[in-house]
Amino acid sequence: xxxxxxxxxxxxxxxxxxxxxxxxxxxxxxxxxxxxxxxxxxxxxxxxxxxxxxxxxxxxxxxxxxxxxxxxxxxxxxxxxxxxxxxxxxxxxxxxxxxxxxxxxxxxxxxxxxxxxxxxxxxxxxxx
Numbered sequence: 001x002x003x004x005x006x007x008x009x010x011x012x013x014x015x016x017x018x019x020x021x022x023x024x025x026x027x028x029x030x031x032x033x034x035x036x037x038x039x040x041x042x043x044x045x046x047x048x049x050x051x052x053x054x055x056x057x058x059x060x061x062x063x064x065x066x067x068x069x070x071x072x073x074x075x076x077x078x079x080x081x082x083x084x085x086x087x088x089x090x091x092x093x094x095x096x097x098x099x100x101x102x103x104x105x106x107x108x109x110x111x112x113x114x115x116x117x118x119x120x121x122x123x124x125x126x127x128x
Contacts, residue, residue: 010113016044017105024102027095034086040098044105 020041030036 006116007113010109013044013105013109016041017102017109021099021102024095024098027090028092028099031088031090031092031095034088036088036090038089038091038095 023039023041027036027038
């Protein structure tokens, strides 16, 4: 089993969110450009799909989830919204929804990193 580097993964997700935010900003900047096609980047779940993670029961008190029937689910890619008569496929509403999603991603990422940082500090201070 390979170690999971939480802070490295959080850093990669923050970089991904930064690139996605720049792509969304470019779409919004070109909302009135005739023939411009809306762009997006590969979902971050593709990075997680490439990372092989397995659950391991290291203590007898841990729950055994190997036969529980818990499975990962994938969310399908949203269909593109309308294309205007100028051939532009940018929907301002859709881009603002994407920007809001990236904002939530940043907030969740920051909160997780902050929580693990506090946990590490607590473990170091207690001498465990």
